Amino acid sequence: MTDRNFFSKINLKAAGPFVALFALFMIGVLVNDAFLSVGNITNILARSSFIGIVAIGATFVITAGGIDLSVGAMAAFISGCMIIIMNALSNSIDSSIVIILLAILASVLVGAFAGLINGLLVTRAKIEAFIVTLGTMGIYRSLITYMADGGTLSLNFAIGDIYSEVYYGDLFGIPYPAWVFLTIAISGYILLKKTVFGRHCFAIGSNEKVALYSAIHVDRAKTITYILQGICVSIATIIYVPRLGSASGQTGILWELEAIAAVIIGGTVLKGGYGRIWGTVVGALILTLISNILNLTDAISNYLNGAVQGIIIIVAVYLQRGSWRKSN
């Protein structure tokens, strides 16, 4: 194989996000010595895991041609539910571990159920996913505000102390949230690329009618993607709650947009039919890196974080569309 062949074999579109991640990493190294410190790297990994896990769920929804705007509000709502349950149980159950496990179980159930509702509204009621999840987003957002009575729900101190290990603890020097992120990413990759369900997601997002004529249970598969999304949100919430030990109307604000951004930066096609889990993982890391680097430098104000992210999203999609290569 000649060199020229080799380079043309590398898919620029597929490699793009990885190249961008590497470039950002090098910028980080140049900007501040503290960037490479163990504390900072673990911080980046732990922080990117929330958006990353939510975005892995979103990869399924988007690949199958849907969209879920409700994830941020859903995360806030589930946080609230968990805190209320744990506080309520603290009077009747002695073991904090048991209380935490029960709250985790409840979290997964609430997440799956919320996803099921989104999925059924999209497939059975035949309402566009954008509208359904815009509606449920409003509902969850106002429910958490109501539950917190406009303020903040705080977790029982004793339980919070034990639970905080889930966010702040580590295994082999790598924080637990990063392990969870990695596990979800590997499972997501296998599910999307190696199973019948994953194939069906691609087919549905690519052309629903062809999927139907290929004996695929289109409605069922679409509903499952929303349930998966709900479960991913609940898992992200399970590792998020111990970080602050509180929930309010401000929890999870704009997570839906960050998650969608991570998915798109990673190379998944917004209109469906093509999805990449590892791209999404890299997308989430890129978003976290940007804000981390801006925190470490005075060159650009930290307030411009959103602007830089916005530019990166637009550039990433422009490069992936490949129209710039044809015109050459």
Place this chain on the structure above:
Amino acid sequence: MPDTSANQPILAARQLSKSFGDVRVLNNIDLNVHGGEVLALLGENGAGKSTLVKLLAGFEPITSGTLNLLNSDGSRGNTGKDWDVRAAERQGVVLIHQELNLAEQLSATDNIFLGNELKQGLLLNERLMHQRAREYLESLNCNIDPREQISRLEVSIKQMIEIAKAYAKQSRVLILDEPTAVLTFKESEVLFALINKLKREGVAIVYISHKLDEIENIADRVVILRDGYLIGSYQSRELDKDDMARLMVGRELTTLFPTNPKPPDSAKIVLKLTRGSLPKLISRASFQLCSGEVLGFFGLVGSGRTALMEAIVGLRKLSSTSKLEVNGREVNYKSLATARDDGVAYLTKDRKSSGLLLNMGLRFNFSLFSLNKFSRFLIDQKREQQEFDNAIKIFDIRAGDLEIKVGNLSGGNQQKLLFAKIMAADPSIVIIDEPTRGIDIGTRSEIYRYIAELAANGHAIILVSSDMLEVIGLSHRVAVMCRGELVGILEGGEIEEHEIMRYATGLKSKLMKDGEPRCD
């Protein structure tokens, strides 16, 4: 209305030809369209009627030949390169498609004046437009409120609005492509009255329909097309319906078809449908199918064949009075997957929009229908690859690079891939809908040989096709559908073009009044 005092044609086509790529679909057509005359275009599916009217109305560019037009100002001249829909509409030549072309969310008035809005300064003069629209509609005996939103109106009313739209533009040539396909008998009567009214006003009407009795009723002149050639032009009083049916077909069978011996009488009945019906689409259809048999399904466009097949395999819902038996067991498939698992597969007629994922690769498409065969939870990709490689050989699918997207394959290779995809699930009953639409003759004969082979191996096959040659050349028996009814199952000597066409056009039927078939 326009001046047609001189007895010269408004539109005169001379040696008009049209090719799509290498395929010539119209050959040297000479045609005159006169004001005050209803001209019917008659021909089988694919004879070139729709293409011809698209050329006349500027929807498709002309490949060769000329279109001579009596301009609105009385001068004559050939249309040039700029003959497109807009130019045609400016000259009053309007084509109304079978699938209507209205902006559903706008009002009737908005649609009638779309592109020709009446203004008062910068603003729309809505009052005047509503008033005019009401006048137009009233003169067409259609008394609806022009402020009504299109999506809330009946199909027949929508068609009226299309015609009102043409009327508002002072059309001189009005082309209707199968207008009654979507209309009830009563609604059709209203349409005919309207056509006669326009005719008296000097408008030239070009009318495409498969319904011979309609044509006999309203046409002044009948032009017959066959395989892209103009066969003849007749005064309608010279022809009866039988003549029309005879002129529409009339070809020789070629050697395109393999020998396809009949299954023995002892062959098992594998599929039996009794009183098959579907709300609004199919009123009665009963038939049975044996293993080793090819049962052809012929019918004109809109006769309900595809809907019936989709209902059998679970893509639509059969009415509860229908009874479907497969391999001696009564079934009611709730989804295509259950039909597939029962050995029944359906090969869609629309390979681009419902058959294949054009932006995906060959292997992805190949295994999509039969994934459950080589997967538990994970897909056995090795086995998938083996089966794929095998299928590429068996079906002789030619793609330089097997990694390319399916959309880049030729139509023939796409169709072969679609066959491979369906057959990967090992069905014993295969329903094949229009297997050779838009496919070159070489691939066609390969597909015919493959179908005959399947039958010889004991598969039971339903072959739905609008291609008369194909149905006759491959089928052991031929079921004919007409307006949602299975009007007859023809055998032996009855399988002959003119006879089939008589059933398909509603001239003959084996059905008795009570809906039970006389045969079988």
